[in-house]
Amino acid sequence: MESNYQDRIPNNVDLGSNRTLQRALEHWQPEFLNWWHGLGPSDFNAAEVYLRTAISVDTKGWATFDYVKMPEYRWGIFLAEPGPDRRIGFGDNCGQPVWQQVPGEHRSTLRRLIVTQGDTEPASVEQQRLLGHTAPSLYDLRNLFQVNVEEGRHLWAMVYLLHAYFGRDGREEAEELLERHSGDADKPRILSTFNEPINDWLSFYMFTYFTDRDGKFQLKSLAESSFDPLSRTCRFMLTEEAHHMFVGDTGIGRVIKRTIEVMTELGTDDPTAVRKAGAVDLPTVQKYLNFWFSSSLDLFGGDSSSNAASYFANGLKGRPDEERYEDHVATEQSFGLDLPDGKGGVRQEEIPMRNAMNEVVRESYVRDCEKGLVRWNKLLEDAGYPLRMTLPSTRFRRTVGSWANVPTDTTGKPISAEEFAAHESEWLPTEGDRAYVRSLMRGVFERGKMAGWIAPPERGINTKPTDFEYVMLH
Numbered sequence: 001m002e003s004n005y006q007d008r009i010p011n012n013v014d015l016g017s018n019r020t021l022q023r024a025l026e027h028w029q030p031e032f033l034n035w036w037h038g039l040g041p042s043d044f045n046a047a048e049v050y051l052r053t054a055i056s057v058d059t060k061g062w063a064t065f066d067y068v069k070m071p072e073y074r075w076g077i078f079l080a081e082p083g084p085d086r087r088i089g090f091g092d093n094c095g096q097p098v099w100q101q102v103p104g105e106h107r108s109t110l111r112r113l114i115v116t117q118g119d120t121e122p123a124s125v126e127q128q129r130l131l132g133h134t135a136p137s138l139y140d141l142r143n144l145f146q147v148n149v150e151e152g153r154h155l156w157a158m159v160y161l162l163h164a165y166f167g168r169d170g171r172e173e174a175e176e177l178l179e180r181h182s183g184d185a186d187k188p189r190i191l192s193t194f195n196e197p198i199n200d201w202l203s204f205y206m207f208t209y210f211t212d213r214d215g216k217f218q219l220k221s222l223a224e225s226s227f228d229p230l231s232r233t234c235r236f237m238l239t240e241e242a243h244h245m246f247v248g249d250t251g252i253g254r255v256i257k258r259t260i261e262v263m264t265e266l267g268t269d270d271p272t273a274v275r276k277a278g279a280v281d282l283p284t285v286q287k288y289l290n291f292w293f294s295s296s297l298d299l300f301g302g303d304s305s306s307n308a309a310s311y312f313a314n315g316l317k318g319r320p321d322e323e324r325y326e327d328h329v330a331t332e333q334s335f336g337l338d339l340p341d342g343k344g345g346v347r348q349e350e351i352p353m354r355n356a357m358n359e360v361v362r363e364s365y366v367r368d369c370e371k372g373l374v375r376w377n378k379l380l381e382d383a384g385y386p387l388r389m390t391l392p393s394t395r396f397r398r399t400v401g402s403w404a405n406v407p408t409d410t411t412g413k414p415i416s417a418e419e420f421a422a423h424e425s426e427w428l429p430t431e432g433d434r435a436y437v438r439s440l441m442r443g444v445f446e447r448g449k450m451a452g453w454i455a456p457p458e459r460g461i462n463t464k465p466t467d468f469e470y471v472m473l474h
């Protein structure tokens with residue numbers, strides 16, 4: 001697989017040999033750039049940003065780091081190397097060769113899956129477009145832009161599949177990916193989490209920790225797909241995605257670290273005192289965490305889902321790391337779901353395993369989310385504070401699935417709507433909390449300087465020092 005980095009659109013799919021496809025994508029390219037200028041990062045387009053750019057899929061050297069002006073970023077199309085004699089790994093056709101073209105009977109479903117994934121990529125760039133102005137440091141500003149340009153590349157990845165394999169319908173879908181906008185009243189993005197505004201950096205770190213991690217699990221499910229070009233596209237996207245979650249993980253950790261420093265200086269963990277000293281009090285961090293975790297859980301879909309069952313049966317979307325499971329057909333197994341009993345309690349129901357695939361993936365997502373909490377809680381433990389960060393129950397504040405609109409406390413115990421309302425301000429960010437967090441947001445653009453509400457990172461990007469000039473603003 002030759003990488004061609006000289007073409008107008010860098011690629012490793014031999015785009016030059018398919019003139020029609022190349023022309024169609026070159027026609028979409030200026031529309032993408034228009035979108036970037038209109039709805040990508042506000043300002044900063046003239047700044048030189050120290051960015052990573054994917055140039056091939058070679059594991060030893062897939063990216064270069066250099067100063068780039070964002071509109072000149074080389075958004076390319078890169079698919080992971082094809083596996084030798086890859087076979088379908090699950091479902092009714094397990095063991096048969098994978099598909100290099102889209103089977104007619106799965107065409108509209110696959111298109112929908114690709115469009116839904118593709119829609120989230122530019123949506124997050126739109127959600128984050130104003131954040132640059134309030135970056136806590138040049139290091140963070142650079143990380144924001146890195147995430148943004150790579151989400152742009154992920155959009156390219158999905159648009160390539162639509163153009164290359166779905167004919168005219170695919171080209172129309174590619175146009176519409178630039179026409180829906182995050183939070184737009186008439187043409188919103190498809191999934192509701194991607195219409196939530198991200199106005200502050202605490203939300204940005206929560207988003208990159210929890211919502212980009214949902215992205216990781218979606219990509220892992222699609223990486224199992226029998227449609228090989230989709231699988232290979234998603235496998236390479238996962239390489240970039242890891243950094244996005246790193247930004248969230250270390251971002252939340254640095255906020256907590258700074259709060260601990262302030263609490264120790266003050267000799268108290270009183271939230272009012274912590275706020276007076278300009279840090280984010282821990283109850284507020286917990287509320288943000290409750291909000292973004294519950295919102296991201298909804299992205300996995302219903303807990304009992306006939307769609308999920310048919311995606312699995314037909315080999316369109318598998319379980320992440322499908323090879324770790326023993327039974328790849330899953331027709332004989334069942335899954336015990338906890339459901340609200342309608343009388344304020346919980347009942348169990350056994351459902352066919354295939355119908356529970358969303359829940360299976362959601363459970364592995366939750367386990368993955370817990371890893372960050374272990375690290376953050378270690379900081380609290382080492383500093384001698386008894387408080388611990390926790391993930392709320394997966395039943396808490398759901399809007400999708402059996403627990404949708406069933407009021408529960410953060411441990412998942414069903415409660416009355418009145419009780420929920422009485423406690424909501426302890427569990428979820430209030431307007432006051434959000435206003436406080438926003439009041440901390442002021443851009444810090446001096447080299448090596450850091451805002452007072454967040455600790456500096458432990459190390460820099462690509463072995464550069466933490467006070468490196470990650471963004472040259474002049």
Ligand SMILES: [Fe+2]
Pocket residue numbers: 121150151154215241
């Ligand atoms: Fe992405």
Ligand SMILES: [Fe+2]
Pocket residue numbers: 151212215241244
């Ligand atoms: Fe991402």
